Amino acid sequence: MKLNILGCYAATPRSFTNPTSQVLEIKNELFLIDCGEGTQVQLRRNKIKFSRIKHVFISHLHGDHCYGLVGLISTFRLLNRETELHVYGPKGIKEIITIQLKLSNSWTNYPLYFHELSSKEPQLIFENEKLSVETIPLIHRIYTNGFLFKEKPGDRKLLINKAVEYNIDVSLYKSLKKGKDVTSESGELVRNHLVTAPPEPTKSYAYCSDTAFNQKMIPQISGATVLYHESTFLEDKAELAFPTKHSTAKEAAQIAKEAGVQKLILGHYSTRYSNINLFREEAAGIFPEVELADDGKVFVFE
């Protein structure tokens, strides 16, 4: 799992900072999460191939999380994309995009599917053989979801020396990786665990932006490998966090601690702060395994 931060600053794009967007890579598949204005340029700058993006997840319809989507969709069209694109986001997102494509007479020449969300409960919204994605209902000024990406267990690891020792035909290795017992060439039943090791532990990524302090999400994200949690403010502006339904770095750390995640990544900093290191300092007092997102930064989840 690899996370490429394209933008992680709140509210308005500036000369050298970008609104929210990130690319999550899981087992060679790319998932675009949020798409603020300028995301397509950030994808280019970070050398991410447009054609590899097949799924876009939009948390909510505030501009700093979605104003770049129509431009990205249009650029895909101009590049003669043929691959289908799936957009998951709040009810209304289809109307926003289609009215613009209609009025510019620029329908996509590739299949474009919208998956509109309106449930206030966690929902499984995507699943394939490698992973699943569920919504994490968040508390914000408008309808907002976070997203929980969970890997599925991979194949068991074949212990090749053991397999040779037990005299197992190569054609059965695939069955071994799938966890099945097999029969050796000499006719003996070989129990799977004797010739394989367990698969890599699965990883998970919880994306929670934008949200007020929300303990309701804790059971769902419990034990996640990485939690990205917004921290628009420091505690010095805690009085702004509540009415705007954002969080402070301390609150984000509190959620990480209570959920027992392995690592916390902070982002969605208000542009009023010139030194983002203060966010790490504030959070580390409560949850030491904290890192700071920044535009262009790449995190590899070990």
Place this chain on the structure above:
Amino acid sequence: MKLNILGCYAATPRSFTNPTSQVLEIKNELFLIDCGEGTQVQLRRNKIKFSRIKHVFISHLHGDHCYGLVGLISTFRLLNRETELHVYGPKGIKEIITIQLKLSNSWTNYPLYFHELSSKEPQLIFENEKLSVETIPLIHRIYTNGFLFKEKPGDRKLLINKAVEYNIDVSLYKSLKKGKDVTSESGELVRNHLVTAPPEPTKSYAYCSDTAFNQKMIPQISGATVLYHESTFLEDKAELAFPTKHSTAKEAAQIAKEAGVQKLILGHYSTRYSNINLFREEAAGIFPEVELADDGKVFVFE
């Protein structure tokens, strides 16, 4: 008159080029013309004060000319703008913007007025004591207007030595500048032309992007100080210009020549060309007074 090019490349924003947007300054008033994605960042980079922009003119609803508008409008709101904003553009632009503001529950806290255009004839769409703006109907794949900005004549220039010589009271200087005859302190009638000189010649700016070769505009833009005319292609791709309803550099030069403008500025280059100097070379064979737009470039019209 001063023209600040924020972006002048066709189709998609790239790492180091921007879609169409420009700021025209006339007698201390700023007019934003087109607003591709990323325009608000280009405004910041070019140190143009957001609050000075009160009028935005959108030529057409293709994304590279308007996808930055909703972001700019939203940022104005976040910056607690109070000044009113007027948007002039094709019918539909109001719907595009308002659906997004509605779904994000982010109505502007400043007055936002839409002036939707649908006429296929030139129309006077803005006028104050300093200038007027009319549409220039263009030929493109969807409904598109260029814009003709025309200064109104300023005050006559007071010849201060002459005014003293004719013994005219200072309180009458304003009347002199307005072209009126006055009475001197000794009771004589003083003809205006004896103590003033004519005002500066007025300037005009014709913005024509996007458009196919369109001689119909020539009478309207005849004698303009500056013509900005799109040149998406060179003649080597003339076969693409016609079906996409764009122009070549040669065609832009032909329009400039026939209209007898003082200067031609080329822009809206297809990103397939890596050397934009070829556009100037192609146009200069027909119209020598040609310059190239480029992102961040400023033209002062003498």
